[in-house]
Amino acid sequence: SNKSKTTFSNRGMSLEEDINDTNAYYRTTNQAIIHKKPTPVQIVKVDYPRRSAAVIKEGYFKQASTTDYNGVYRGKYIDFEAKETKNKTSFPLSNIHDHQIKHMESVVNHGGICFILIRFAVYDQTFFLPAMKLLTLWNSQFKGGRKSIPYQKIKEAGSLIPFKFPKRVDYLTIIDELYF
Amino acid sequence: SNKSKTTFSNRGMSLEEDINDTNAYYRTTNQAIIHKKPTPVQIVKVDYPRRSAAVIKEGYFKQASTTDYNGVYRGKYIDFEAKETKNKTSFPLSNIHDHQIKHMESVVNHGGICFILIRFAVYDQTFFLPAMKLLTLWNSQFKGGRKSIPYQKIKEAGSLIPFKFPKRVDYLTIIDELYF
Numbered sequence A, B: 001s002n003k004s005k006t007t008f009s010n011r012g013m014s015l016e017e018d019i020n021d022t023n024a025y026y027r028t029t030n031q032a033i034i035h036k037k038p039t040p041v042q043i044v045k046v047d048y049p050r051r052s053a054a055v056i057k058e059g060y061f062k063q064a065s066t067t068d069y070n071g072v073y074r075g076k077y078i079d080f081e082a083k084e085t086k087n088k089t090s091f092p093l094s095n096i097h098d099h100q101i102k103h104m105e106s107v108v109n110h111g112g113i114c115f116i117l118i119r120f121a122v123y124d125q126t127f128f129l130p131a132m133k134l135l136t137l138w139n140s141q142f143k144g145g146r147k148s149i150p151y152q153k154i155k156e157a158g159s160l161i162p163f164k165f166p167k168r169v170d171y172l173t174i175i176d177e178l179y180f
């Protein structure tokens, strides 16, 4: 593990690893209860060997119908998606699925706090973009708008999440600023 | 499918099927956004055949670290577990895992609405038991109390969920009564 070397830089860890570790820290310190949802798998064939655990012998990855993470913070429902891009100039909207957008819209309508975390790997920067802003940019692509969100736009519309050990993606600080 | 025959009785459908259908109805009618979490699977071996979907060739069921269902209703975080028993006189506490109890306690502490749905299959009855009441009964087993909750106790401490088509487990009505 290169965790001990990552005090000043995040490089080498995926966004998912960073968020999972941050969520574990939030839970341990009793700040929030937020988990990654398991990867949805369609299980087709299972073997039950004697005296040992059941083995899945055939399964397929299903498309997630919702987002990656959800939970509770300060009594509010928290729901978000996380995406990483290697692009330098923009975030392609094709990274997000239509049903995820619908889910995010529903969550907002029901009073949940919903957002996307977007990491630009080349800059080692992770942005917090509220679902409402994402939805506006998403919908504009069907009115002749861009099929991607420019990096500059995300910088303006979103909030840069400061990198701080051990909370490598400390998105709760942004939630405190924006929603409370 | 025997759905068209189940207008007056619930028999034949599992609690999970009933909840999934009820949740789908809640989403369609825009009452609440609540989903079942995918079954956690540890994926060991994946094949990537040419021109077709990736196939999981070896996987194992992992123990869930949280509960079965969560989501948002009227701005509040909703989190619950569902359990079915064939027992007639009591619900064995061994059906619930220690880490699920810890999770439920945390959710309550963070202001979420948390509960368990317990179905007694022989009576075709499903009860709503708030997490706080479950936690009390759970903790009493370590002070020389019972290792199971008597049916009669669940009847008194919990709320019977009326069976109504198409919301076969209409737990939101109980939430409205108890939490709003």
Ligand SMILES: [Mg+2]
Residues within 6 Å of the ligand: A068, A081, A082, A083
């Ligand atoms: Mg993702």
Ligand SMILES: [Mg+2]
Residues within 6 Å of the ligand: B068, B081, B082, B083
């Ligand atoms: Mg269950």
